[in-house]
Amino acid sequence: MDKYVIRGGNPLIGTVRVSGAKNSALPCMAAAILTEDEVILENIPQVRDIETERKLLVSMGAEVELGYGRAQHRTSISCRVLSDPVAKYEIVKTMRASSLVLGPLVARTGLARVAMPGGCAIGGRPIDLHIKGLETMGAQIGYEHGYIEARAERLKGAHIVFDKITVTGTEDLLMAAVLAEGETVMENCAREPEVTDLAALLTAMGAKIEGAGTSKIRVQGVEKLHGARHRINPDRIEAGTFLVAGAITGGDLCVANCNPAHLGALIAKLEEAGVRVEILGKDQIRVRSEGNLKAADISTEEYPGFPTDMQAQYMALATQAEGTSVVTENIFENRFMHVQELVRMGANIKVDGRSATVRGKSPLSSAAVMCSDLRASASLVLAALVADGESILDRVYHMDRGYEHIEEKLRGVGAQIRRMGNVFADRRETVAVEA
Incomplete structure (x- = not known):
């Protein structure tokens, strides 16, 4: 050790x-799940959590290339095929950000199975706000053997008010909302730069988002997103x-x-x-x-x-x-x-x-x-x-x-x-x- x-x-x-910011790069990597096209992210940090996220996406069927060097620090992600929409415990047990694939998986594939996340032992970081928001958008939620399972033919736009400010909850439901049918309004949202960074990528992919960086975010759902290139904060x-x-x-x-x-x-x-x-x-x-x-x-x-x-x-x-x-x-x-x-x-x-x-x-x-x-x-x-x-x-x-x-x-x-x-x-x- x-x-x-x-x-x-x-x-x-x-x-x-x-x-580059790890806490921006992780949700941006998860956002690649939302499209069949290639997403290229620049200024990716070379840290362990990024490698864990790469393994997670690959285990689902994605193609992920990580490159480092003077002119790179770049990843290209292609989620054309998502053959296994499961965030497995053996991969995500050390990383809290694993919950960020829940929203985009159910939005894209209609099904997500995500192991209850791990990470630093600094206190409770419950995922219940993610779950509550997805249920409001029409998802059916189940729990089995330490996994959360979410199902929905297509998520519906909804009015979501967070009980408390949550960065990962805001990010997860933002990614779910961009492919939902109709308009989603989220209130008491996190205002962190990482949320704004994710919204910038999603907008470049074709999402319709207003208010990122404020406490109220409005999303008009679209049928499909496309690939994009984005530089991490x-x-x-x-x-x-x-x-x-x-x-x-x-x-x-x-x-x-x-x-x-x-x-x-x-x-x-x-x-x-x-x-x-x-x-x-x-x-x-x-x-x-x-x-x-x-x-x-x-x-x-x-x-x-x-x-x-x-x-x-x-x-x-x-x-x-x-x-x-x-x-x-x-x-x-x-x-x-x-x-x-x-x-x-x-x-x-x-x-x-x-x-x-x-x-x-x-x-x-x-x-x-x-x-x-x-x-x-x-x-x-x-x-x-x-x-x-x-x-x-x-x-x-x-x-x-x-x-x-x-x-x-x-x-x-x-x-x-x-x-x-x-x-x-x-x-x-x-x-x-x-x-």
Whole structure:
């Protein structure tokens, strides 16, 4: 099992490039199910979840090619034949995004069997809102042996009001609605850039969508979609992680190939914490910090609020800020599993329900720590970058789910980080190609 070995103390200086957004790429790959024609996606990140999605589509009968290299990071998907519309448990057990094939499968084929999804153990992410929406659109839902089965001759347009904001629920039902008969109106929708990115692809495929990026989306169903070419958004969470890395290490770091408009809440909080943030053109952000960080509270919210996927990384920063910060997690009830590992490194953090009180300016020291989920892993990498001595991070396969070659990227801007063990099989020798 792979490990990271990180020696802290180096400020990060230089430029680091952000990859495509995993959380945009996964629903866009699922959207290819909706057409018999080829869908080409560019700026695809080379992460484990993308490979899992490829295997899932291939198991259904799709033809999927993944290419990496300087000019590629591209996938072509042809779902001309979907001989087995089943999302098998052995494939999807590690990935929450498997639920995203439910809507497009039943919309395209009239039948979907999807294993109850897995993913990070950060709290309940129920699929009931997906199910409720599909039932409203006329699907018959059944449950058997850990699988959800949905059937419909053709889905019908409907008025859907989400009980709570759900990103994957919005995406799943959006994909179902584009081939439904008549008009679908969805209210209390997620406004995340990933939803807007998916809607842009669907529109390029011939869908009729209004309001993506707002809380109310209106879809006029069409009989058929066609192929399209689409470039995936840059990963705002990877960009945010690098912004915090530059700040926590007292560095001078330029984060390139990002979208500053997607990072407003984080940028505002970094500035409140005393970090100098400069927007350079439309796709670069420079962060500078001289180590004089100040405490600042955060409370996670749905977009455009402070993202839950940046909560753990910001907590690592708070351990190095002067004063006391309160971190409140409003999205997932079990997203403080990184706290005990940060405490092992010397952090002063107390958790009370959904809030954590961080008493800052704590000198962190090296330790052997365990990665429990994707974003928790990132927070431990950040803490190790400023800890005294050499830390060992175990179970870094979580990082491989969502960060492309993060150790190489960090090394390129001055971090002392190396990987020990066998890298996952599908990484291949792409670093030399891209260098």
